[in-house]
Amino acid sequence: MRTARAALLTGPNTTRIENIPLPEIGVDDALLRVEACGLCGSDIEQITTGGRMPLPVIPGHEPLGIIEQIGPRAAERWGVTTGDRVVVEVVVPCRECRHCRDGLFTYCDRSIGAYGYRPFDAPSTLIGGWSEYMYLHPNSVVHKMDATIPVAIAATYNSLAAGIRWAVQLGGVKQGDTVVVLGAGQRGIAAVIAARAAGADRIFITGLARDSHKLAIAQAFGAEAAILADEEDVPGRVRELTDESLADVVLDITPMAAQPVRDALEIVRGGGTIVLAGLKHGHAIELVTDTLIQKGVTMVGARGVEGSSIEAAIRLIESGEYPLELLTTHTFSLDDAVSAVAVLAGDVPGETAINVAIVP
Template identity: 40%
Template sequence: MSQKVFAAVQSGEKQTKVKTFDLPKVADDAGLLRVEVSGVCGSDWPDYKKYIGDRILGHEVVGYIEKIGRFAEQRWGLKKGDRVALEEYLPCGHCNRCRSGEFRLCAATDKWNGGIRFGFTTISEAPSLWGGYSQYLYLHPNSVFHKVPEHIPANQAALALPLGNGIEWAVNEGGAGPGKTVLIQGPGQQGLSCVLAAKQAGADCIIISGLSADEERFKLAKKFGADFTIDVQKEDIFKRVKEITGGEMADLIIDVASGGPATVTAAIDLVKIRGTIILAGKKHQEIPEFYSDKLISKYITMKGVRGHSYQAVERAIQLIASGKYPLNEMCTHHFGLNEVDKALKTVGGEGEDGAIHVTVNPWN
């Protein structure tokens, strides 16, 4: 009799059931991961609110190589027992995007246009185990890995991708560094990751804005290196940034806020001439009163970004391993496999309070 695997399967809009699957056979070019922990990404919540078919969510996955084919062992440079962080992308490996290092933009892993990726693909696609809210996860031949040192606690290791996003957006795309004033809109896990990235890159001044409910997140942002926090419900953000910067305004603004589009239009007024605005927080609606002439008159660069490069995740793991920052304080909630619904609703604001980074242990 084949070994059974337990996994939390999305079975409807904001509905989850724990189901059993057969442990898949592993071909020479594939593998199997024993999931240690999986983080709950903020993007899992909008995915959970819509139903496209039964699927196992979860793409911030850390675990151990349980089985590995002989060809995969050579291609991946891994062996059984290695501890790894898994990227969500399943790129083709041969297109221009892949060959130039931008595999996250490969059409083969574009979930919005029929591509497959971890934490999104339905169980109808054999062998079904495509998500991290499962005891085991199938390792596709095109999987992308990062080795994880054993001394890193599992819940902190699951920060590799969100912190990789922060490094990608703040530093690689935004150019945060010495001499720069950085304003981050939104103090969630991605915003806090941007604070860490900007601090590590040597930015002169880091400001983070949010709501009154974000008081505890503001305290953690200060520990991560933020110089100023702004509660936009109590302070005029434009006046406050003008005061902090001596009228110069911010060199770089990173919008990771999950609310409406007001932060986008505000960023245009808050950035300095020849400044840069990074848009990373989806609004899921059109932006009214978007006056594009201001981009021209202020010579503003505005970029949309998503995901992380391979090198950004490598740097994130190095930063986590250093123990330089109190990342344990970012890891606020931990749930078992039977509590995946609660974990997702906690991230979405419908569960437990005070969430920043939430993890699921499929063996609890």
């Protein structure tokens, strides 16, 4: 019997490697040979706390890989065949509710589950990206990608999709705009890339002094200036850099911090747009709503990525127009998955991470 090595999360910062039998594939499902699985901030929370779902579970919600085996109806429905590279959306949707009909699968009212997060009824427990193989449910949403793209670069698709979703699709960044990105993580840098691709005229990014390596990469992708939020007055610096004209679009991609939200209201121009994408994990933030009203600001909440932004990210990757290798700082094996999360979190001295991926 063929098996796949998988890393199971059994508790906070604790995994064990198991060999799990590969499932039988029918007419409607498929088996993916996982090439890589990207990591993001939600992986840090899941791994360090043990997650909110019953354990053990195979984590990993940004998988990409090669179709190893596929049923004929699945092949027709997804438009892929054996040997194709695909990326897999995290949510397994019902495909029937109002959100699914609109293609907004992350908002599915009756989702079946989520790869790497919420286990669902399946013929195998191989339903997370931290494995050599992953079972693909018939309701899965997949997107084809050029298999010649280097694996580490291909694994940046989710962070790039977030940048595109937040900056362009929700923020409406367009030709000639001035954009301020608050937060210099991989998705902040991705937002810089997306804004530049959309034709933004001026892009500024904020970060902390310890983020100097990330800020340098953001500037390599087109950010005009970097502002150190722990050393400089962010609104004052933006006013200076823009000659008081402020920003058309402001993106807050910082986790936990409240000040960037308040800064966003100060630095957005009248009639501009603020996109809030950084989770504060329940922390209340006081806002002067009169400023929001008097400026006529549009404030938008951003939740994850959608299929259209993933498609746009894949096209951007395949274009070869951007030096995306600058994002790909670390890859780790299944055996070192917990270490990978620690590196992404910045908890390992001497390691400066941007995009981190598990390569089984």
